[in-house]
Amino acid sequence: MSLREYTRKREFRATPEPAPDVPLKGHGTRPIFVVQLHHARRRHYDFRLEIDGALKSWAVPRGPSLRIGEKRLAVEVEDHPLSYATFEGDIPEGHYGAGHVDIFDRGVWNIEGDPLEALARGKLDFTLHGRRLQGAWKLVRTAKVEGGKPQWLLIKRDDEYARDAEADDLLESDAPATRDTDGGTRGATRRTAPRARRRPDWAERARALPGAKPARRIEPIKPQLASLRETPPPGETWLHELKWDGYRMLADIVDGRARLRSRNDLDWTAEHPDIVAALEALGVEDAVLDGELIAVDAHGRDDFAALQRTLEGSGNAPLRYVLFDVMRLARIDLTGVPLIERKRLLAALLEGNTDPVLAYSAHVVGHGPEVFAASRKQGMEGIISKAVDARYTPGRTASWLKVKHAQSDEFVIVGYTAPKGARRGFGALLLATREAGRLKYVGRVGTGYDDATLRALAARMEPLKRRTPTVELPPHLPQLPRDVTWIEPRLVAEIAFRGWGKEGLVRQGSFQRLREDKTVEDVVPQSAAPVISSPTKVIFPESGITKQQVADYYRAVAHLLLPEVARRPLSLIRCPDGIKGQCFFQKHHAETLGPNVRSVAIREKEGGRENYVYIDSVEGLLDLVQMNVLELHPWGARIEDVERPDRLVFDLDPGEGVEWKAVAAAAREVRDRLAEVGLTSFLRTSGGKGLHVVVPIAPEQTWARAKAFCEAFADAMALQAPHRYVATASKAKRKGVIFIDWLRNGRGATSVASWSLRARPKAPVAVPIRWDELGRVKSGADYDMARALRRAASQRKDPWEGFQAATRQKLVKL
Template sequence: MALREYTRKRQFDRTPEPRPEQSVEPDRREIFVVQLHHASRRHYDFRLQVGDVLKSWACPKGPSYDPKVKRLAVEVEDHPVSYASFEGDIPDGYGAGHVDLFDTGVWATDEDPQAQLRKGHLRFELYGKRLKGTWHLVRSHRKERQPAWFLIKGEDAFASDVEADDLLDATMIQSTKRASGRSGGARDVAAKLEGKQSKATPKPGRKRRMDPAKIAASLPGTLKKNRHPGFFKPELARLRETPPTGDDWLSEVKWDGYRILTSIAKGKVDLWSRNGLSWTAKLPEVVQAIEALGLDSAQLDGELIAVTDGQPDFNALQQTLSGEQAARLIYMLFDVPYLEGYDLTRCKLIDRKEALRQLLDVAPAQLGYSAHVVGHADQAFAQASERKLEGILCKRAHSPYRGGRGDDWIKVKRLEADEFAVVGFTAPKGSRKGLGSLLLARPAPKGEWAYVGRVGSGFTDDMLRDLARTFSASASRTPTIKHTGEAPRDAQWIAPALVAEVYYRGIGNQGLLRQPSLKAMRPDKSPASLRDRDRSTSITTRKRPASGAKTRTSKRDGDAMIVITHPDRAVYPKDGYTKQDVADYYRAVMDWFLPGILHRPLSVIRWPDGIAGQSFFQKHVPAGGLKYVGVARLTEETGASAMYLFPESADSVMELVQYNAIEFHPWGAHVEQPDCADRVVFDLDPGPDVAWNNVKAAARLMRKRLGQLKLESFLRTTGGKGLHIVVPLNPPSPWDEVKTFARGFAETMEAMHPLDFISTSSKARRTSKIYIDYLRNGRGATAVASYSLRGRPGAPVAMPVRWEELGRLRGANQFDLKNAVTRLKRQRKDPWEGIEEVKQSLTRVLKALAKK
């Protein structure tokens, strides 16, 4: 059910319940909440966050910890996420009565929750203060007015005969007595709770034969010592190419996740990142699991991972931390520097690990023990490579625990090897002779080649000289392949003729080889032979192309890599367009759309529930990050700095679409040169009574006045009410210079044509006038991108047009999700073709104006 049903049933001027738009921050873990509702019929409201809403069920008797008990749960309308913190009295009307917060926390599941709900069986785990462990929601086959489900406790360590009413505190008990007239008092329920709560929240550590203090005291080299609670400096590893040999080393899996350090003082658990940032609030299930060990003081070291299909999945980890998934998280522990008052840092690593193993013998499923093998590091590495794991960590078995980077821990990452065509080279630098690096490419669709990076290590001096002689006669500044990707500006290109076999450590976010090194030149193979291999060879990347210039994308780039979840979700409900339709649109226009946003700091507007719901303005990196979207720390006009998003490829765009982005608003600058703008954007925003023909006449006049300053301009419909006039700058100009010019020009237009234009944003003064919005030209300000959809009914598109087309335009929202694609298919050339070649200096214009 959509939030419109929630809205339909409530009068928000009478009820304190939150409006749908009163949302919480969108980038946090998916939560659950249970509220005790004293309505006409007392019941518990059980809610799970799925995406950006709370899926909700009314449970008359509340959850039961007994796996044999099936509790009826009637599905009701979806609620906004902000409802999770609601407590108070709902007045007469729908749902009248008092609401108490019974429990809240995060939840997880191993599979897609939407798919499970459609099938009628959702398996999940709760990490709350009262509700813990495995649970099931199973759809009833009975025909009811509202969908009926059963809420059932799973068989696990938390199962018991405890009921929800047994876990009420005194305040809720008094509310229950007033609402339902139940007999009994707080003292009776408290006695029952005291006897049964231990069954609902068992302490696995208490079942151990030997207590942790005795384990710590028994280790050779242990020292009785009080440790200061809080963050401690982690031990770090050095990267090596090959595993060490001998039985002095033990090898563990190198987990693909986030390093997490745990400190426990007087039973209180705190989690830290390797850089000392608190992660305690982000990982309640890990905190609960460690609390279940029953420790008074300790320091633990490990890696937080998410597992899908039996493999660590870093992407699932990021998406879970950002609220896009609810995958199960596991804290893989591999060291214990301190335990129950004993300093273990001087003990041998192999002894510390044995202590840790005993500590975790009976532990919750959220805690894992990172096992090891002694010696045979080469075999361990081979097995890790075969399983496609990131690599191994080799540690000296008898080493102490030392904070910082040293030689006792060595990481060996999995190396892949493949063959690539040589398509160019760079000049040598410093004392290097011959050439600097080889430029590599691999086959792409339609007989083309795709740039995948450069390799500069692994060569002998003789090889460098020989290759330089071979290439010198045929080198050119003009690329010999179509997809030049992130190639260096000083590249010399050659036709694909030689093959190089290269080691590398996976593929980076931009589609480039990570840490490549030459294995061998392959004179026995030709580039043509690479096309015949039975493997996927379609990796396409890009150098930042000219805005307004058409680029090509491979099928894989922006397609196969990004899976669109919830494709049937209504985005434009009145128009019938779904999330899949939005994704298909951006794929269809990608060649035209991408150049205008590539490598520009970007703000997106997200509509998780479609344009009928609440929108979110996103310009900074969400918690957990994004896999294919670039990140840059930039200073805003206010002086503050933040981590900004910027698209690196078509996959960046599709990942943001998957993240429910509809509108794309880039800066007028690139991340490589954020202090200077290469665009001036004037937004002509007409008042409600301004005729469209007047808007077109105003655009022509603006073009004429800019032309008098010898500034060429380009035109774009906004998809809203007005037009954008865009002035390219080459070379770019500092932001203060651009803003000064934009303001001065807008104020001049107002002074010369006071009945037509206004340069201030006062709505009271904009009647019958066109507002020239020049404020899009400050550092950090944005304007909608060409070909971007708009979050408005009709799915309009911001469309670049030729000046010659202005007379035929029927409105600023003339182009939409459907006819925009049709237009591009029959369009012979980009309306903004040549925008990057326009050489015009704003500094020159300002100097000329200053002389007048």
């Protein structure tokens, strides 16, 4: 049938029913179903399944029966538009179907295979996921035809949802069901019966946990992410869970109503009404939960391919929401509570749940190697190891570790080659990862595709084609084959591979799947990240900030910090006992700094050579944090050419008695004087008393030339306004004036990096800012760690926009 018959029977100027061209708002990817109670000349239920862009419809006079095997007549009627799924109201007398229409139930449904083929065969075996109707059903076409309308039988299959009831029993009365604000229905009967036992006082239980505090704002919490590691950590300070192979899903319960969202904050509520109903049946008014959406096979194992087919509507695997964390409960913020306590509370919350769609992710404390080995025998992908005392920290952290049996990772698709021989679609995918804020080419993958995957991926890439290369090729690959087609970096693929080649390319890669749940921003190099020892050790006593929180901070800002420090010699400030203990300065490399910390041999003034420290990855950064590094001070040159600086820094250091507004005015004046000699400059807070004015330059001058320019510039400023500025480091001359520190521009001298913490009370951070933000800054230490994190997460635009273009600037003689 088509919508032509639906249109022919209705006069849309007189009936409130939707016209065929009215779209369905809020429609997700899963096919929907709706059952409407129609008080027409003959009361009946209308049973509708979304198939091929329309609602295939059957009139069921007595309504669906939940009794196993009981047959109910279902007369096939004309197709209805998808927008009819939200229709409730009165069809006027004299019009087709006159009478009152209520929504009895609405949700999503699944079938194994092609629904159109099943429809043509006359037998549909399917599963409903609604508030009132769930589980397995079938529609079977009979040979009888009445008035040209095919007749079917609607039958409930044998499963945990079957019971001695029928549709009318699920109504509070013969009156319409109460309509939900999201278009669903809420009747007296929920999929899980109310608990007979007295409900616990969840607020009291949550408030009693160490680290719990009242939730000041009821808002979504971003998910915590795990870092990859080759082996599980030993000891009783870690617990280990199975690594579920599905889609990350978070649940927010507010005023008793549940909302589901993906890790990228896509709304999945309408896609999973059965999970929503089960969560609401827990009987809590407020909660934020974390878990994984999986599909299970006949043996109870997770199956990602089955999950994808089920979400597309062509599969019928049972779905489970496996819960492993609770971050808020009864308006109590639990993110500061140790993980082991949060999991105990979550287990108690789920204790009375009888709905199979919800599951608890069990764990084992200690015995990491044994749990990892057992997960292999179970056919699982691996395990997640978590520090038992860790707080819940959004973003990628080292207190959650994923340990996989097979090495795989996510990469950005940046292009493809043409197919050869009998292959269609494309030949191989070109891949990249994100490193130091940029895309880095990591090789090609030409295996792992079946014909359907080749066709589907080719169709996805077609509209993304571009003429210019998406990534810069490494030096050992001067050119790629001429048949390369570059695409915009929008798609993320999971690739299985056997390690890395010496040139940094994936070895023996095989395509696994497209990661629809991840964006390019989610892709980070996942080589083994260091475990942070003594994670609860307090580093900043005044703020209570621990070593783990320092590591989490640097992980969160790594994409902003690494462009500042990567492949530059570094001077480090290390504080093994926190800032109240002894801190020391280090610039030479030592093996104890960690496997991801690099060394570069640099000639010393005396003529010999010493190995200096540098890093080029997130892992290197975290190795330094593990060794109690708090501050990073890079050279103004890169390791490829340490003798030619590419940036200058003027540190404005106020003496005793200088007000902050004078420091801000000095920064603006330095900017203006630099502009007079053709130099664009950029600004950052120092994390201390003053400000830094940073000038990128072309790396063509010697250190001596660069230092002489800076000295002459500072001298000129001091000579012009001696009552405001001084260009000498003598403390005796700095009272009441601002020292324009030009000495940081000599060979081997350093300045603190943007986004680096400072080893000072309250954990201040050196933060890059726009010039037009200066008026709102109150001190050089205006950004502490928490505020810097918020800025890093929310900034949409680089405050140093134009910095790269300014790296071609040349110095003039003063």
